[in-house]
Amino acid sequence: MPISVRRASVAATLTALVLTTAPAAHAAGDHATHRGGLTPRTHFRMLPDGSSGARSDGEGIPNVDSVKATIARYYGDRGNGIANKRHSPYITQMSRIEKKWLTWLKAHKPKAGQKKALVFDTDDTTLMTYDMEVHAMHFNFDTVLQNTYVQEQRFPATPGMVRLVNHAQRWGYTIFGVTGRNDDQKAATLANLAKVGYRGFTADRFFTKWTGTGSSQQPSYIQCATSKCSTVEFKALTRRHIQNDLGYPVVANFGDQWSDLQGGYARRYVKLPNPTYYLPSTNLPGVVQPKLAPRNRFTMKPGGASGAKPDGEGIPNIDSVKATVKAYYGDTGTGTANTSASPYLTQLQRIEKRETAYLQRACAVGVRRHTKPALVLDTDDTTLWTYDLEVGLMKFVFDPALQDQWVQGQKFAAVPGMVSLANAAQQAGCTVIGITGRSASQKAASLANLAKVGYTGFTAANYYTKPAGFKGSTVAYKSSRRHHVQRQGYTIVDNIGDQFSDLKGGFSKRTVKLPNPTYYLP
Template sequence: MGGVAATAALAIALTLVGASGAQALPSGAASQGQNGQGQNGQGQGGHGQNGQLAPRTQFTMAPDGSSGATQGGDGIPNIDSVKKTIATYYGDPGTGIANTQSSPYISEMTRIVARATSQLRHTYDKAVAKGEKPAIVFDADDTTLWTYDMEVGDMHFNYNPAEQDVWVQGERFPAVPGMVAFVNQAAAMGYTVFGLTGRADNQKAATLGNLAKVGYTAFTSDDYFTKWTGQGASQQPSYITCATTSCTTVEYKALTRKHIEQDLGYTITLSVGDQWSDLQGGYADSILKLPNPTYYLPSPDLPGLSEPKLAPRTHFTMKPDGSSGATEPGDGIPNIDSVKKTIATYYGDPGTGISNKTASPYITEMRRIVGQQIPSVTQRCRLEAEQHRNPAIVLDADDTTLWTYDMEVGDMHFNYNPAEQDVWVQGEKFPAVPGMVALEEAAKKAGCTVIGLTGRNDNQKAATLGNLANVGYTGFTAANYYTKWTGVGTSQQPSYIHCAAASCTTIEYKSQTRAHVESAAGGRYDIVANFGDQFSDLIGGHADRTIKLPNPTYYLP
């Protein structure tokens, strides 16, 4: 094919495969460069300025993780964005320590407590007028005692029961904002105050000590219920009968409330908790759900009882930068435990932190994306090769060609550790991203040069190339594989990269490297397609098309 016919065919191909226009491209969608390729071979188009290359902000997520089978990777709330949103909500500057003076969480708790306080007198008088003994039941963690600094600053969202016991026995928890005044005022008004927590009997004394230390005056040992350990005298009470040998949270808490009402003679006018499982099961005239996106403790309804309204929400608005933590209520933030379960479902992880390498929603989605992209990419490679336009594709490394899930989740538990990452890199331990070996091979055979562009550093280049070769990639070469400088020895910032500050952003590094690749000094390639799992892999132009691959396990803006 030559001359006008080839040019016309190429123009048709560009139109067909360069669809764009949505605010956030779904995984696998191709976005066409705004200005295409100049006569000098430099792509001048850029995305991101018009908001196209940006994560989505609306999500549907069931609390049990099942949405990982239906929503697609970019339809799952990205866990790094969830962490940032939670931090904003609690006024955490990034240290894992909540602001105890001012935050969106404190503001929301102030409003909740004010509304509840305004109803205390009327509810009390109404109960007394009927000859009842009014009582209020309070959970402990994140209802009366605030666990954020432990959950985030110490445990980094990975619960450790031994470490939790250190905090409990040390009586280290501050009070939940506003709750000391609320509990004490209720007691002064005449309510009997009960505590009902999933903490164990051997933590009861320390819990009561912690409550007293932070200002609660109404809790007593006789009216504070902790859970049995099954050791010594700490045995399951006779008033609790469960469907199996292990009681659910709802069975334990609902039947304890039943005991308070039917055996002790109180009327529970209000049950307060931060988990829906604190409140399910009845035996309370009303309930008060407090916000808590930092963990989720589900429990089935009592047998024969259905309470569909006592369940987490399933629709969320979340910006990727964490700013939604200042505008959304606590229960409007995707709960991080539900996000983890959703991600696990998506990758076919049974709970071990190891992805299923044979079948999963992720593999299905990647096969669909690759199946859609191979025909269009190879067509463009072939057409441009026939026109001697030196076509190339650019591929990122992590979660574009090499699959990091087992490291990110099984090893690091969603808490990135650069030293441990280097162990994985130097050990060449990563499998291939599903389908991408076939795509790379097809593009190479169709006439495209394969170019790698990664945020991994120069010290990791040889191992990365070795890993790629080990899992079946054949097109990568050292000459066309770009890693980032370390600033040590000969590994210095290239002359073709100029950044606004001393430390270059990912977009500055990657977009200017693509510009170099399309320049005479870099080989005068025409980048017909740029593949990446992060939008920062794609923003900045210098590619005819961008293809976003799914990755909810981290976010690199």
């Protein structure tokens, strides 16, 4: 029968330490069952610019993989990077927006001889880029690939927007396009819009950004604070040109980015949902529009289920999440973690200080009581640090071939501070045991890498890799190995991992969660 477990929650927000303890008397083979506590957070506060990563709170950052899963669910993506074009929470939300604004536009349509303009952005306002952004780019923007999609007119219409634009034109509104695409992409963009059914866009009322080459130069009606115009300067001052120079009052401005809408020169603003990328821009001098800003509080379950709600603004934007993760690791944009000082290191040091003190006591007590005390450690981002591979080279997109190259090449640095922790536990009398999701073919190289960076306690006999062909869950695999360790007569006094799946399933007196918002392994 499983014995009861007393959970001691270490609730300090800054440590993100999930701690569970069992009764001290714990015979080999007993099954310590965790009753909750080993689950990711679901409530987050995150500013859009990445600055929230300055907090030493890795569990408080939305996990990149969980955000991707939530976005996929929202767009009806079944895992191939292709949005469902018929039914999805995104389409449901877009239908509501379309219905609301069709009603409003019809009620306020221009009278005879009256000029009223509607301004539309292009990407994810009139043309939908999801399949390119996710299937082709994997959330990593590629200007060459984007230009290929543009020139080949490969974008479908944003759901509901053809009907909205065409009805508005029929009711007498003049349709304008203002897009961040450049002049070299103008003809192809207009052709793509016509191809998917839009009737209101014309070359003289479709404004693209200049390239600075040949006749494609900055227009005189746009004056910017620096030589490089911001998105808000380009779009807001173009709307001013439409109103003041061309004589068309802009009654509504539609866009999927807040920078499409900021800067004024429109009576109403319509924000379309888009959690797949974030294009920030400084507002015009003296213009304050507090309502035209992203949310900073989110509720998100780890498996993507939250994407079932038709609420795109309620999903953490993937670009903002990446920026927050990078700030947390002290990454200045190179894809390399700071090894000297960062919020991550600060948090890790607090956890390690606590656990080292505990292990020195627990291991020594176990030796005196002849209980064969053991410390169980995961590998990736518990003992060996993968950030530079995951972010610098993989760009948050896992590549098993590249990962194997790094494993076989023993390229991983130690997770800061963990060599000292593991070696201190060994010196105090604990047997150090590794249980990793790496494959059997990676065992020798992993052990060599661990020794190379200074770990002294790992041995081939006590380092468990996942068997070839194993079909069960990570929890089933790792808990079964801990059970096996206990049946060898060991008492696992501590189990440390960066994933909750490293810790669930019992067979340990204590579990410690290390922070890791870069990926999620349920």
